[in-house]
């Protein structure tokens with residue numbers, strides 16, 4: 001790479017010739033304000049819209065100020081980032097932006113987390129000289145997962161880049177122009193009627209309160225206050241390694257014990273673990289996979305392979321809308337969230353002698369698609385949903401704060417049994433590669449009949465969007481694909497449609513880049529991808545510390561089959577733990 | 588109320604569009620010219636056509652719609668049998684184009700950008716058509732009307748209704 005010399009604010013620096021002024025400034029520890037710009041390099045996303053102009057700087061010899069985030073360096077360039085001209089321009093840009101932005105910070109769900117609010121604070125904005133007359137008033141759109149309030153949109157177009165370029169979903173596009181410009185689904189239908197999968201990645205990157213989750217915490221408060229209800233909570237593996245961030249802990253701190261304790265303080269009657277349900281998922285999924293492979297080995301034609309995992313509802317929505325012709329290959333097992341819900345409302349409800357109508361299952365998830373999933377009609381009995389209310393990690397943190405709990409001083413506590421016991425295999429469901437590694441641990445032992453020496457399948461771990469692992473188990477060759485991010489999923493699915501050249505037998509797919517640890521409901525990462533890496537490390541540490549690390553060795557799971565379910569893929573398991581898929585026509 | 592003017596979404600139109608797309612060396616960067624062509628074939632860009640183009644060009648429909656909504660030239664509403672364009676370029680504006688537009692809106696009981704319920708007239712405005720000497724200028728299909736006609740909006744409309752009823 002050739003180098004270039006440039007001068008910024010009187011300091012010299014040598015940078016790669018393909019750098020932007022912004023990148024050069026970073027090297028000199030000059031922090032240029034940015035809003036629309038977002039560089040998630042490791043997740044294959046750079047938002048280059050250069051639309052907000054808050055990052056303007058002066059380049060000597062050029063008439064106009066330039067945007068630092070999008071202007072490449074040139075040899076000998078002299079840049080001023082904070083002379084009076086630049087500072088005036090920047091201030092005007094911000095004032096213009098604020099002038100047509102609703103000043104609702106006090107009641108905005110991005111309040112405290114909003115990049116625009118931070119910017120106003122950083123600029124010390126005390127008055128806004130321009131008053132906007134043309135505030136846009138685009139209709140609000142509320143789905144079960146996501147709320148769009150486009151009056152707050154600053155047209156940075158990060159959501160569009162995320163949805164189209166990373167996720168390849170194509171639900172969002174900038175439409176209209178001038179004051180009428182907004183980001184909207186095709187033909188301006190509501191998000192619910194679009195191809196949106198509710199992955200929530202657009203919410204994760206939206207700098208302001210234009211895109212947020214649909215908040216349901218108050219319903220939880222009401223359920224907890226209702227003496228006639230038995231209120232059960234379940235929580236996913238990725239929540240415990242991110243929740244701490246909301247209370248000042250270092251990213252990657254595992255706060256499981258305090259989290260359980262917080263649930264009890266809030267008044268939940270039973271604190272269960274979605275990791276338990278993940279173990280149950282593996283029992284069914286590994287059985288299903290081995291059964292399909294057996295059919296293939298016996299020479300049967302047209303076996304529905306490769307088998308695709310089905311625990312991520314956004315991914316399921318994606319295949320239902322975009323690849324309906326492949327709907328016979330996913331595993332039919334429900335997601336761990338739904339499995340915990342139905343087992344709580346059948347097996348456990350019977351055990352404690354409570355009618356399912358008097359039980360409320362609350363689910364705390366890193367995910368916004370789980371909100372949508374819980375509302376699917378086939379996951380209800382006589383209108384009573386298996387999972388009643390889904391909260392994001394962020395909403396749960398809010399609920400703790402609202403309830404006067406000093407999270408940091410809580411003692412560590414353990415989950416309730418029987419739906420609280422889990423193996424290390426259940427824990428790694430929260431990160432890309434984890435579901436298939438968990439399934440492999442069980443499948444391999446079932447094939448060989450021997451205990452594994454080493455359960456760590458390092459070949460399945462990693463960060464790339466698509467990874468392949470080839471296993472040899474006795475005389476069986478099993479080829480495994482892993483995709484994270486829906487864009488990567490699309491690539492692998494197109495490969496399957498083109499005849500499956502790598503001869504894959506099983507594919508794990510998670511809609512969110514890096515998996516649920518970077519879910520749409522997690523604490524905002526504000527573009528700092530190191531946070532995601534630390535959460536991932538923490539997940540593997542949870543697994544490593546468990547004495548039981550294989551789903552089929554979880555004693556509570558064994559007991560559940562013995563007492564209630566019978567066999568994996570048996571009649572009862574099939575009825576409770578499996579599902580069907582629907583083709584969906586959307587734009 | 589059903590549209591009396593037949594909406595032409597027949598397959599020969601789609602064939603014509605497809606052969607245009609097939610004739611392109613690459614579809615990359617050609618979305619706008621394809622939409623242009625499609626609008627000239629169909630008269631407007633209904634959803635079905637946008638979905639079709641998205642498939643052919645291999646971009647999300649949302650992107651196609653984004654482009655269609657960005658350029659006021661593109662329309663998703665079928666144009667009337669008689670399409671009225673009022674020039675609102677500078678010269679025409681100074682000579683009262685906005686009043687002319689308002690007269691048409693009132694007379695036809697539609698807003699600029701809309702089509703009458705019977706499908707006979709549609710109305711919109713456009714930028715300088717290069718006939719400033721005649722300002723304010725109105726185009727109805729191929730016919731040009733200038734300052735002499737500005738006060739006769741009602742009569743002009745009646746003229747076309749008559750032409751239409753005489754077949």
Ligand code: SF4
Nearest residue numbers: 163196197199200202
């Ligand atoms: S939730 Fe996901 S699929 Fe839906 S609009 Fe946002 S990024 Fe696109």
Ligand code: SF4
Nearest residue numbers: 153154156157159206
């Ligand atoms: S909705 Fe949010 S992410 Fe999308 S353009 Fe508007 S401000 Fe940016």
Ligand code: SF4
Nearest residue numbers: 312314367512516519
């Ligand atoms: S990857 Fe996880 S967090 Fe993301 S949509 Fe799927 S289940 Fe939800």
Ligand code: FES
Nearest residue numbers: 050052053055069
């Ligand atoms: S941050 Fe550079 S233009 Fe928005």
Ligand code: FES
Nearest residue numbers: 674676679715718
């Ligand atoms: S401004 Fe109307 S014709 Fe030129």
